[in-house]
Amino acid sequence: MNARLLIVSNRLPVTVRVEGGRPTVRRSVGGLTTGLRGPHERSGGLWIGWPGSLDGLDPDARSDVDRQLAELRTVPIQLSAQEVAVFYERISNGVLWPICHDRIDRLPLRVEGWDVYESVNQRFADSVAEQYRSGDLVWVHDYQLLRVPALLRERIPDARIGFFLHIPFPNPEIFFTLPTRHSLIEGVMGADLVGFQTRRYLGHFRAALRRLFSLEADAEGFVPWRGRRVRLGAFPIGVDAADFARRAATRKVSAKVLEYRPPGQRLLVGIDRLDYTKGIPRRLLAVERLLTAHPEWRERVRLIQVAVPSRDRVGAYRRIRRDVDTLVGRINGAFATPTWTPIHYMYRSVPSDVLLALYRAADVMLVTPLRDGMNLVAKEFPASRVDEGGVLVLSEFAGAAEELGEAVLVNPYDVDGTAEAIHRALTMDSAQRQQHMRALRATVLKYDVHHWTSTILDLLAAGA
Incomplete structure (x- = not known):
C-alpha cells in the first residue's frame, strides 16, 4: 500500500498525563493500535480523533500537548464537556451500545441528543476533509462515527473510504427500534468498503438494507448505492x-x-x-x-x-x-x-x-x-x-x-x-x-x- 492512510476513530491511540508538572503524551496499547501502527507509520499517515479531556491544562501545557500529538502524526478533535456527555455517553454508549448488544431493556424511555451526535460526526468529517490529499485512503472506525462516511462523501465525492464496525450489528428487528435507522445506514453506506466482525453481523446489515432500501448484495458482496458500488464483507479482527x-x-x-x-x-x-x-x-x-x-x-x-x-x-x-x-x-x-x-x-x-x-x-x-x-x-x-x-x-x-x-x-x-x-x-x-x-x-x-x-x-x- 503506497497511499497515505487517514485513520479516524472516536479516541486517539494516546494517553495524556501530567507528570513532573508537564503533560506527556504516550501511545496506548491495544489490538487496534497495534494493528494500525505499521500502516500509519509506513504511509506517513494521520490518526484523527479525540485525545480525551484536556480541561485544566493552561495554554502553555495545551501547546505542549499539541506539539507532542503532531509528532505522533495525530490530529486532535476537541470535544466540550456537553458534547462528551451527549454524543459519547448518552447516544453512543447509552443507546447505540445496548442496541447493538441486543439490550433494548437498557434504553432510556426517551432519547434526546441525536442532533449532537450528528454535529460531532460532522466535525470529524470536517477534520478529515481539512487533512485530505488526493489519493489518500480513509478508514473510519466504529459505532460512534456511523455518520462520518456519508458526511465525508458529501465533502470529498471521490475519496476512498472504508468503515469497520467493531461491535455487533444487531438483528434488524432490534435495530429498527432506532428512530434514526435510515440515516445511520445511509451514513455507513457512504463508504466504499464496509467491514463487520462476523458473517452473522454482515447478514444482519444486509437484511437491514433489504428491509429499509430494497437493496441486495451480489455474489461478491457489492451493493449498488446512489451511483456507486459499496462492498460489504466479514473481516474478523485478530491479535498480535x-x-x-x-x-x-x-x-x-x-x-x-x-x-x-x-x-x-x-x-x-x-x-x-x-x-x-x-x-x-x-x-x-x-x-x-x-x-x-x-x-x-x-x-x-x-x-x-x-x-x-x-x-x-x-x-x-x-x-x-x-x-x-x-x-x-x-x-x-x-x-x-x-x-x-x-x-x-x-x-x-x-x-x-x-x-x-x-x-x-x-x-x-x-x-x-x-x-x-x-x-x-x-x-x-x-x-x-x-x-x-x-x-x-x-x-x-x-x-x-x-x-x-x-x-x-x-x-x-x-x-x-x-x-x-x-x-x-x-x-x-x-x-x-x-x-x-x-x-x-x-x-x-x-x-x-x-x-x-x-x-x-x-x-x-x-x-x-
Whole structure:
C-alpha cells in the first residue's frame, strides 16, 4: 500500500498525563493500535480523533500537548464537556451500545441528543476533509462515527473510504427500534468498503438494507448505492499473536505463573471490562452451580475474576458493579473456608505481565459474554499458551466463536449448562487439551491483527 492512510476513530491511540508538572503524551496499547501502527507509520499517515479531556491544562501545557500529538502524526478533535456527555455517553454508549448488544431493556424511555451526535460526526468529517490529499485512503472506525462516511462523501465525492464496525450489528428487528435507522445506514453506506466482525453481523446489515432500501448484495458482496458500488464483507479482527507468545514466554511471566498456581488447586480465570454485556453475573452463578453440583471441586478450584472499571459515570455500569459485588460476597460467604476462597475478585486493570501470567496459569479460561463483537481475550489466551495447555470455555454469542470452534462452546444464558461445561473442561485429559489448544493457536497465529489490517487495506486500495 503506497497511499497515505487517514485513520479516524472516536479516541486517539494516546494517553495524556501530567507528570513532573508537564503533560506527556504516550501511545496506548491495544489490538487496534497495534494493528494500525505499521500502516500509519509506513504511509506517513494521520490518526484523527479525540485525545480525551484536556480541561485544566493552561495554554502553555495545551501547546505542549499539541506539539507532542503532531509528532505522533495525530490530529486532535476537541470535544466540550456537553458534547462528551451527549454524543459519547448518552447516544453512543447509552443507546447505540445496548442496541447493538441486543439490550433494548437498557434504553432510556426517551432519547434526546441525536442532533449532537450528528454535529460531532460532522466535525470529524470536517477534520478529515481539512487533512485530505488526493489519493489518500480513509478508514473510519466504529459505532460512534456511523455518520462520518456519508458526511465525508458529501465533502470529498471521490475519496476512498472504508468503515469497520467493531461491535455487533444487531438483528434488524432490534435495530429498527432506532428512530434514526435510515440515516445511520445511509451514513455507513457512504463508504466504499464496509467491514463487520462476523458473517452473522454482515447478514444482519444486509437484511437491514433489504428491509429499509430494497437493496441486495451480489455474489461478491457489492451493493449498488446512489451511483456507486459499496462492498460489504466479514473481516474478523485478530491479535498480535506472535508478540503475545514472545512476552508470555519471558522469565518474569513464568515466575508469576508459579505464584498463581498453588499445589493441589485448579484455576479458572475471567478477564473483562466491567460491562453488562460480558456475562459476569451469570458466570459467577455458574461457578456457584459447579460447587453445588460437583462438591468435589470445593477447596480444589478457584476463580480469579478481573473486572476492569469502565464507564462508571453511566448508571447501568454502576448497577452492574453493585450486582457483581453482591454476588461475589454471597458466593464467598457460602463456600469459603479458613484456607480457601472460591472467587478472587479484582476490580481494577492489571499490568501486562500479570495478564499474561494469568493466561498461562489458567486451567480454564472463561470468556462468556452475552453478546460480543469479537472478544480479543478469547484470542489472547491461546496466543499466550506457549505450553499448549489450558482450555477455553467460550460463549457462542462472542464473535470469536465463528473462528474458534475448538473451544468448549456454551450458551452463557444457561447457567447449569455452563457449570457442566466448566466441569468437562476441568476433567479433560491432557492429550485432548493439547489437541484443542494447538488448533486454537494455529488459528490465532495465522489470522492475526496484521492479516486483518492488510486484508482490508489491500481491498480498499484496490477499489474494494
